[in-house]
Amino acid sequence: LESAYAKQGLSYPSLDAPFAPSPLDTDAELNNIARLAVASAAQIIATIRGPLETIQETSTGAYGAAALSLIVDTHVANIIKEAGDDDQGVHISEIAAKAQVPADSLGRLLRYLSTRHIFREVKPDTFANNRVSSTLIKKHTLDEIKAKPTIEYEGSTAAAFVGHTTDEGLQGAAAISSWVKSLHKNYATPFNVGNHVDTDIFHWFETQEYRARRFHIAATGSATDRFPPTIFTGGYDWASLPKDSIVVDVGASMGSVTLTLIKEFPHLKYILQDLEKVVKYDAPKYWEAQMPSALTDGRVTFQAIDFFEAQPVKNAAVYFMRAIIHDWPDEKAKQIMKVVRDAAGPNSKLVVFDAIMPYACEYTGPFAEAVAPIKAPYPLLANLGLGLGGFVTLVDIQMLNLLNGKERTVGEFIELGKQSGWKLESVKPGMMASIVYSAA
């Protein structure tokens, strides 16, 4: 890794310095090397550390979530940055005074995080941002946020993700065990139990302006910040589609995947579909800021739909869905795909961008190369443990919690297709796979 950076005249980023984006962040080969290193380091820890310590660290994982929740709610990363953000750090009494919380508890939670490489304790009770904590710095300053609270999470994916997962997500997480033991009988999801809500989370968001805004920022950023754009631009042969072919982004949220696509494939027409509030207010605002020309020349239009009920666009060239199928249990996922199939023409394609669940053991069935895109040398886990499978399994449990959804294996995607009139044609592996179906 160091020599690859040196070739570009760069040194490998220090854990102690704030995060600065580099084009090498999304280099596929370097990412694979980093994943092997992470898998190895995590397996060494599990091998060497006493088993009880590993169990204790895991069973108290909620403390990490709680610490991050407080840090983000009270803008601690911004407070440190605005106080100078250098190696001197900021004393806890000053941080706590600005955060308006007691110094003792905040300091102990900051030490908990610093001990796990999120923040640095540079002198006793004095904290600085590091590469990890600096990603929680909100783009807008404290004064700007105070003057206009609705911009709190704008451009701040990591903070929005923490907010969403440690608020409604954490309430649900605490209810997972009781929900599973109740055999899923009384409530649809752990999220419903923990938050005392009786609709699905997306309909609940229609009544929760602050949380909805935060969720859509987290979802949008997770497409644009976390994944290289080639996952989407290379996920299908978009260039081969004739000019003005219709591409439908089903459950688009702000339409960040479409934004990635339209930059490289401006010859296509994109229809962004989502629930009414999303496509009426938030998504158009996002496009006015990102690419207003796409609105004026009609290359991007919006449509309110309920994707369980009807697909108003008939015979589109491509219908695509990112992070939609994984939201739902099998029956509902099938229904979404069937509704699209009923509207599709004989040559329409359905492209699903979702992770493929990698087994922690070896897998030799169909599309094996998509299931384990990086060959794990012995004795590493086949899914590289925390190096790769960690992310997919955490999203899987997040989906279980919020919607009784799931990350699926290739076999499950083949089956979903069969039951909704689609034939799985190809799977392009990656952190997020591109799963292409044609009409069966």
Ligand SMILES: C[S@@+](CC[C@H](N)C(=O)[O-])C[C@H]1O[C@@H](n2cnc3c(N)ncnc32)[C@H](O)[C@@H]1O
């Ligand atoms: C996990 S987000 C994914 C958003 C987007 N595809 C992306 O990649 O960022 C799921 C989206 O599905 C939308 N959604 C949920 N239920 C829906 C329904 N019944 N009809 C249409 N859209 C829905 C939500 O509003 C949300 O924007």
